[in-house]
Structures are given as C-alpha cells and as structure tokens.
Amino acid sequence: MLATLAAIAAFTTVAHAEGPDWAQVDDALGRKAAVSQDVHRYGFPRTDLNVTLDGVTIKPALALGGWVAFKPMGKDAMLMGDLVLTESEINPVMAKLLADGLQITAVHNHLLRATPATFYMHVGGHGDPVKMAIALREALALSKTPGVVAPATIGQTSDLDLDTAALDNAIGAKGKATGGVYQFSVPRTDVISEDHMTVPPALGAAHAVNFQPTGDGKAAITGDFIALSNEVVPLITALRQNDIEVTAIHNHMLDDEPRTFFIHFWANDDAQKLAQGIRAALETTKADLKQ
Incomplete structure (x- = not known):
C-alpha cells in the first residue's frame, strides 16, 4: 500500500513538473491570466480605441476585449483566442502569426456601423505555450494593442445604472460587473470538442452577453451565441x-464537433426588455439556465 502511494505521489510530481510554466507565459504576454479550472485566459482590451456605434461609446469590456486562452495538454497546450484589430492591422498580424505556426480560424466583424470599424481575428494552435505566447506578443506588437495593461476594473453591481438582479432573473444566470459592463457567460449543457478535445466554456464554448448602461434604464448589448446548425x-x-x-x-x-456557429448581435433599448429577448434566444439552444 505504501509503495502504491509513493508511486502515485512520484507520478503526480513528475506530471506537475512536466506541465506548462505559466509564469513564463505570463511574462511573455505581459499580464497575469484569469484561471478557470485548468484554462489560463489573458485579456487584450483595446483601451487605445475610441469606438462609437449609434451614439454609444463602446467600453472595451462590451465589445473590444480581445483574449487568448490556453488549456494544458501535458507539457503542451491548446490555444484559442480572439484578437480585436483595426483594418490596417489585420494583414501584418496575420502574416506574423502564420509564420510562427499559429492558425487563423476566422476574421470577421462583430458590430455594424461602428466608427472606426473593428475586426476580430480568431486564432488557434497546439504546442509549447511559451513559444505560442511569444508568437502572439510579437504579432500583436505589429498592432497598436496596448502592451502591459492593468486588469479591467471589477466593479460592484451598485456601480452600474442597471437593475442587475432583475437581469439575472430574466436571463437565468448570474452576471458580473467588469469595466462598467455587466457580463453573462452561459455554458451549454452539451459537449463541444475540437480535435477530439473538449472545449470548456473559458476557451470559448459559452454564450457571451454584455450589457453597457446607456441611461434611463437602457443598455447597449452585444456578445455572441454558440449554436448548432x-x-x-x-x-x-x-x-x-x-x-x-x-x-x-x-x-x-475549424474542426469542432458538432459543428458550431457564432451569432453576434446588437441593440440599445430598455435593459429588462432586452434581457427577455436574450432569454428567448437562449431557450432555442441547449443553454444551462438556472431558472
């Protein structure tokens, strides 16, 4: 029995030693990760941009929050992310990422009519997380994405001009206040995989809904739903x-199973009315709703 326990302890020590060195990844990206289970997620908010849409100045936490996340696979990791770029930044960033062996899985808009226009580049990869982090840093250096940045302010819900308890109740999930925005992340009840590995919510397999107060009980909303065909x-x-x-x-x-589609949206109206509309949309999917 003692021999068995010793063997397990030795195996655990070796496995831990062979895992990614997250301090090096932090150093390469110039920021600390938000850790959810075993996923390490890094934010790249475009705080340098002043984007407006339909008279609303977009806060980074609403629609300009680029990110990358790593899920460990032994000493290596799976990478997924979404970088916020201006039109002139797309080609140099893409060329550098491809040259360093990372994948580009999508380039598209999230918003319509925004000034200046912003685009969203989805990236993926497998391998040494430190090397991938260095590749990301060097590619982002070809854009005006801020380097080392302070984490987004985590506000109290009282800081928002919104009835957040009513929003929670209408949507059926608990939101959080970040950077002047009330954010929901609603996981699905089924399993999405990529290259035969489960994609957890923190890696992108969750509905994301953001509310930015615009006064008099109204809010601008955007985000994305993850839906089956x-x-x-x-x-x-x-x-x-x-x-x-x-x-x-x-x-x-690119290789998700089952095939998934992401649906982006926008409105600026009464926040409670919009929450009811979001709930109706969530109910068409296998969303993990609490009520």
Whole structure:
C-alpha cells in the first residue's frame, strides 16, 4: 500500500513538473491570466480605441476585449483566442502569426456601423505555450494593442445604472460587473470538442452577453451565441422578434464537433426588455439556465 502511494505521489510530481510554466507565459504576454479550472485566459482590451456605434461609446469590456486562452495538454497546450484589430492591422498580424505556426480560424466583424470599424481575428494552435505566447506578443506588437495593461476594473453591481438582479432573473444566470459592463457567460449543457478535445466554456464554448448602461434604464448589448446548425434559424428569429439586430453569423473553429456557429448581435433599448429577448434566444439552444 505504501509503495502504491509513493508511486502515485512520484507520478503526480513528475506530471506537475512536466506541465506548462505559466509564469513564463505570463511574462511573455505581459499580464497575469484569469484561471478557470485548468484554462489560463489573458485579456487584450483595446483601451487605445475610441469606438462609437449609434451614439454609444463602446467600453472595451462590451465589445473590444480581445483574449487568448490556453488549456494544458501535458507539457503542451491548446490555444484559442480572439484578437480585436483595426483594418490596417489585420494583414501584418496575420502574416506574423502564420509564420510562427499559429492558425487563423476566422476574421470577421462583430458590430455594424461602428466608427472606426473593428475586426476580430480568431486564432488557434497546439504546442509549447511559451513559444505560442511569444508568437502572439510579437504579432500583436505589429498592432497598436496596448502592451502591459492593468486588469479591467471589477466593479460592484451598485456601480452600474442597471437593475442587475432583475437581469439575472430574466436571463437565468448570474452576471458580473467588469469595466462598467455587466457580463453573462452561459455554458451549454452539451459537449463541444475540437480535435477530439473538449472545449470548456473559458476557451470559448459559452454564450457571451454584455450589457453597457446607456441611461434611463437602457443598455447597449452585444456578445455572441454558440449554436448548432439546427439552432441557428430559431435563434436569430427569436432575436429579431425581440428587436435585437443580428450582426454576424460565422464559425470560430475549424474542426469542432458538432459543428458550431457564432451569432453576434446588437441593440440599445430598455435593459429588462432586452434581457427577455436574450432569454428567448437562449431557450432555442441547449443553454444551462438556472431558472
């Protein structure tokens, strides 16, 4: 028995020693990760940009929050992420990422009519997380994405001009206040995989819904839903029936199973009305709703 326990302890020590050196990844990216289970996620908010849409100045936490996340695979890792870029930054950043062996899985808009226009480049990869982090840092240096940045302010819900308890109740999930925005991350009840590995919510397999107060009980909302092919039409129909604009439908991943589509949206209206519309859209999917 003692021999067995010793063997287990030795195996655990070796496995831990062979895992990624997250301090080196932090150093390469110039920021600390937010850790959810075993996923290390890094934010790259475009705090340098002043983007407006329909008279609303977009906060980085609403729609300009680029990110990358790493899920360990032994000493290596799976990488997924979404970089926020201006039009002139797309080609140099893409060329550098491809030259360093990372994948580009999508380039698209999230918003319509925004000034200046912003685009979203989805990246992927497998391998040494430190090397991938260095590749990301060097590619982002070809954009004006801020380098070392302070974490987004985690505010109290009282800081927001919104009835957040009512929003939680309407949507059926608990949100959090970050950078002047109330954010929801709603996981699915089924399993999405990429290259035969489960994609957890922190790596992108969750519905994301953000509310930015715009005064008098109103909010601008945006984000994305992750939907299976048979959920796309019912979902966008529910959004349109609730006066929520559909701004993009596209893929984020190349080898996902089952195939998934991401649906982006926009509205600026009464926050409680919009929350009810979001709930109607969530109910067309296998969303993990608590009520």
